[in-house]
Amino acid sequence: MTTSLALKGIRKSFDGVVVLDDAEFSGNAGEVHALLGENGAGKSSLMNVAAGLYAPEAGQIVIDGEPIALSGPSEARARGIGMVHQHFKLVMPFTVAENILLANGSSAYRSGIKEIRAAIKKQSAELGFAIDPDRRVNTLTVAQQQQVEIVKVLVGGAKILILDEPTAVLTDAEAEQLLETVGRLARAGTAVVLITHKLNEVKRYADSVTIMRRGKTVATLDPSTTTAAELTQLTVGETQTLPARAQNANTGTRLNVGALSCARADGSMALQEATFFVRAGEIYGIAGVSGNGQAELAEALMGAREPATGEIWVENLGDITHAPVSNARIASIAAIPADRYSFALAGGLSLSDNFAVTEIGSGRYGSLAHLDRGTMQRDTASAIVEYDVQGTRSVKQKAALLSGGNAQKLVIAREFSRNPSVVVAHSPSRGLDARACNAVHQRLLAARDRGIAVVLISEDLDEVLSLSDRIGVMTRGRIVAEFERPADRQAIGRAMVDHA
Amino acid sequence: MHDVSALSPESRTNVKPNPTHFRLVLDVRQSLPAWKQALFLAGSLAVGLAISVAILAVAGISPIQLGSELIGVFNADSLRAVLVQAAPLMLVGLGASIAFRIGFWNLGLEGQMLFGGIFAAAVSIYQIGPPETRLLLMGVASAIGGALWCLLAGFLKINFRVNEIIATLLLNYVAVYFLFHLLYGAWQDARSAFPQSTPFKPFERLSDLGFGINSGLLVSVAAITAAAWLVHFSRVGFYMRVISANRSMAKVVGVPIQTVTLWIVAISGACAGIAGFVNVASQEGRLTQSFANGYVFSGVLIAFLSRNDPIAVAVVGFLIAVLFITGQTLQVFYQIPFTMVQLIEAIIVMSVASSEFFVRHRVRWIR
Numbered sequence: 085m086t087t088s089l090a091l092k093g094i095r096k097s098f099d100g101v102v103v104l105d106d107a108e109f110s111g112n113a114g115e116v117h118a119l120l121g122e123n124g125a126g127k128s129s130l131m132n133v134a135a136g137l138y139a140p141e142a143g144q145i146v147i148d149g150e151p152i153a154l155s156g157p158s159e160a161r162a163r164g165i166g167m168v169h170q171h172f173k174l175v176m177p178f179t180v181a182e183n184i185l186l187a188n189g190s191s192a193y194r195s196g197i198k199e200i201r202a203a204i205k206k207q208s209a210e211l212g213f214a215i216d217p218d219r220r221v222n223t224l225t226v227a228q229q230q231q232v233e234i235v236k237v238l239v240g241g242a243k244i245l246i247l248d249e250p251t252a253v254l255t256d257a258e259a260e261q262l263l264e265t266v267g268r269l270a271r272a273g274t275a276v277v278l279i280t281h282k283l284n285e286v287k288r289y290a291d292s293v294t295i296m297r298r299g300k301t302v303a304t305l306d307p308s309t310t311t312a313a314e315l316t317q318l319t320v321g322e323t324q325t326l327p328a329r330a331q332n333a334n335t336g337t338r339l340n341v342g343a344l345s346c347a348r349a350d351g352s353m354a355l356q357e358a359t360f361f362v363r364a365g366e367i368y369g370i371a372g373v374s375g376n377g378q379a380e381l382a383e384a385l386m387g388a389r390e391p392a393t394g395e396i397w398v399e400n401l402g403d404i405t406h407a408p409v410s411n412a413r414i415a416s417i418a419a420i421p422a423d424r425y426s427f428a429l430a431g432g433l434s435l436s437d438n439f440a441v442t443e444i445g446s447g448r449y450g451s452l453a454h455l456d457r458g459t460m461q462r463d464t465a466s467a468i469v470e471y472d473v474q475g476t477r478s479v480k481q482k483a484a485l486l487s488g489g490n491a492q493k494l495v496i497a498r499e500f501s502r503n504p505s506v507v508v509a510h511s512p513s514r515g516l517d518a519r520a521c522n523a524v525h526q527r528l529l530a531a532r533d534r535g536i537a538v539v540l541i542s543e544d545l546d547e548v549l550s551l552s553d554r555i556g557v558m559t560r561g562r563i564v565a566e567f568e569r570p571a572d573r574q575a576i577g578r579a580m581v582d583h584a
Numbered sequence: 585m586h587d588v589s590a591l592s593p594e595s596r597t598n599v600k601p602n603p604t605h606f607r608l609v610l611d612v613r614q615s616l617p618a619w620k621q622a623l624f625l626a627g628s629l630a631v632g633l634a635i636s637v638a639i640l641a642v643a644g645i646s647p648i649q650l651g652s653e654l655i656g657v658f659n660a661d662s663l664r665a666v667l668v669q670a671a672p673l674m675l676v677g678l679g680a681s682i683a684f685r686i687g688f689w690n691l692g693l694e695g696q697m698l699f700g701g702i703f704a705a706a707v708s709i710y711q712i713g714p715p716e717t718r719l720l721l722m723g724v725a726s727a728i729g730g731a732l733w734c735l736l737a738g739f740l741k742i743n744f745r746v747n748e749i750i751a752t753l754l755l756n757y758v759a760v761y762f763l764f765h766l767l768y769g770a771w772q773d774a775r776s777a778f779p780q781s782t783p784f785k786p787f788e789r790l791s792d793l794g795f796g797i798n799s800g801l802l803v804s805v806a807a808i809t810a811a812a813w814l815v816h817f818s819r820v821g822f823y824m825r826v827i828s829a830n831r832s833m834a835k836v837v838g839v840p841i842q843t844v845t846l847w848i849v850a851i852s853g854a855c856a857g858i859a860g861f862v863n864v865a866s867q868e869g870r871l872t873q874s875f876a877n878g879y880v881f882s883g884v885l886i887a888f889l890s891r892n893d894p895i896a897v898a899v900v901g902f903l904i905a906v907l908f909i910t911g912q913t914l915q916v917f918y919q920i921p922f923t924m925v926q927l928i929e930a931i932i933v934m935s936v937a938s939s940e941f942f943v944r945h946r947v948r949w950i951r
Contacts, residue, residue, distance in 0.1 A: 388836045409835065410838065419836060427836045428836070430825075430826060432830075433830075441839070442838065444823070444839075445838050445839075445840075451819065452818065455822050
C-alpha cells in the first residue's frame, strides 16, 4: 500500500485562534481512512487544507511522495484531491451535467456537456448511482445531491476522495448504502478520507482511523483492534471526576419548554417537540453534536425565531412562545448568544450604545424625543469596571474593537445588569481564551447561586459537564436523554452519537 | 469561513505552480479610521470629476471655460437661482438619506414629490382654508401626500414582502400618469394650451425673502435641522442606528423595527412631498408636468455623497444645485444638452460607490 496523501505538522489559525496545531495525517490508496473527533477538533479544517481551501501557516502536504504547495482548490483538484463538503457546493438551478461541467472546467459548453454526460453515465454505473445528468439539482433529494457531488469529484479524476460528515444528512439506510459504495471505491484503488464523529461508522467501514482533539492528532489506529470505549476515550480526552456541589434548595420551575418545534429556512424541522424544564438556581446544560437544533432552540428562547408549535413558559411572564420581544421579556430573560455579532452586539456602534440598547425602551435613557447620552455613558463606564471589560479606551469606541472575551463580558454585563430570572447562554465561551472562558463560567455559576435559572447550550462537552446541575442531550431536535450531576461523560457521549 | 487569499483569480487560471507569479490578495478590513475613509471618498470624487471634465472637454468645453462658468455661478443672480434650486434638492436628499439609514431603498422620490405637488395644488384649486393659512396648509398637505405615497410601498414591503426598490420605482410611473390625467383633464388651465394648472395666487407662493434667500430654502433648512435632531439626539435615531447596524440584534433586544420603519418611510415620503411643494410654489408657481423630473437621481446622489447625514445633505444639496445651474448655463451658451448634468451625476455616484469597496477591502499584489 502506498501513501497517497500525507499532511505533516499542519498549523492554521483564524484571527489568532489556533484551529490546527501540528496536525498529522496519512492516508493510503485502497483504504477508507476515518478522521474522528468532536466538533471543533479540526477535522474539517485539516481536510480543507488538503483540498487547497486553506493555506496552512506551517507544515507540508505530500501527495504520492512528492511535497507540494497548493495555490488553491483548482490545483488540489488537478492533483487528484476531491472533497465533498458538508454543505454541498452545487448550483441549485443548474442541471447535474452543468454542475459537473462547471467544476471540471471545459470552455466549450455544447461539446463539454456531451462529454460530461457520457462521463456521468459511466461513473454512476460504476458506483451504482441512478443519476440523470439532465435533472436540475434542486429537484433532487439531499442523498442524490450528495451522489452528484461524489460523481463530480470522481469525474474530475480524484484519486483521493474526502467526504466531510457525509452521513449527517442521510437516513440510516442511505448512509449504509453510501458507505458501502465508498468501501468499494477504496478497494478499486481510491484513497478515501471519511470525516465523522460516529463511532459505529468507524468500526464498521474504516480500515484505519485518525483521531483528532483540539487541533492536534491524537492517534492513528486500526479500528478493528480497538474497542469503542477506547475510541471514545481518545476522542473526548481524559475523564475527570467532578467535584460534588451543593444542590440549591429545591425550588420551583422557572422555565418550561414543552414540545417545542421549530422549522429551518428550508422547511425541515430543526426542533422536534423538544421538552425540558429548568428550576430556579440550577444550570441546565444541553449537550449535543452541533447542528442538532441547539442554535434554533437558543434563538427561540432569545426571541430571534418564532417556534412553529409548542410552548415556552417563564415564571411571571407566562406563555411567551409567540409573544414579541417586550420590555418585560427583556427584563426577565438574559440572552448570551453563540455568535455575539449576530444577536448581541452591533460592531459598528459604540460600547455605550451596545450596553444601553436593551434598556432604551424602558425609558431609563430618556424619552422618545430625547436620548440621555450622559446616563448611558455613565452606566456603561461603571458596568465596564464591574465586569472587568478590558481593552476599552472610551465608552464611545466601537464594539468591534473589543477582543472576543471582552465583547462577551460586555454582553454579560448588559444582560446581567437587569437582574434577570432566566439566563440563556449558547456556547458562551466559544472563541475565548482560558482566562476569559473562566471569567464567563464564574459569572454563570454566580447567577445560579443567586437563584437564576440558567440554560447552558454548548457543543463543548467539558463546559456542559463542569457547569451543569442537570444535562439534557439534544439529538435531531429532541432532548433524548437527561443526566443528573455528576454525569458520566462516556454515557453522555454515547447518548450523543447513538441517536445520531 | 473562507480563506479569501487562496481563491485568487490567479490560482484559477494557473494550475501549475509558478514560483514568480503574482497574486491579487483581497482582505476584508476590520475598520478604517475616519480620515482615511474621507481620503478615499475625496479621491474617488476627484476621479469622478476628472472623468466629467474630460467628457465635457470632448463635448467642446475646455476646462478653463468650465472653471470660469463655475466661478460665474457665484454672482448675485446666479446665486439666487442656486439657492432656489438647492431647497428641493436638499429635501429630496434628506428624504432619501433618512430612508437609506434604515435600509429602505426609497427610489420613489419623484412619485412622492409629484403627490406632494398634487396635494398642495389641490389645496390651492379647491381653495381650502383662509388665505392667511393657505400656504401652510399646502405645505402640510404636500407632506401628507408624499408620506402616503411612500407608505404604500412600505405597506407592500411589510405585508407582502414586495421589494421596496421595485415598488417605489414603479409607483413613480403611476404618479406621473395620475398627474397627466389631472393636467390634461380636470385641472388644466382653461386659458392655456399647455398641460398645466391655473397659476397659484400670490399668497399661495413661496416668496423671496431678500438677500437672495427664498422661503423654500427656510423650509428645507428647518427640515434639515429637525432631521439632524431626530437622527442624532432622539431615541428614534438610536433605534435607526441599531436597525441599520444589526437588524437581527435589533429584533432580539426589543427594538420596534416595524413601527420605526413605517414612521421613517412616512417621513422620507413627506420630505420628498414637501420638495414637490417647494418646487411648484416657488419655481413653477403652478402644477406642471415636469416639476419633479430627474429628482430621484439627485436625491440618491445627495444621500450617497452625504453618507446619509442630514447636515452633510445640506452641503451636498447646495453643491448639486451649483452643478444644476452651471449645467443650465452650459446648455444656453454652449448648446450642451441638460442630460449632461445627469451624466455627471451618474459618474459621481459610480465613483463614490466604488470607493466603498476600497473602504471595506484591502487590495494587495503579492508574489
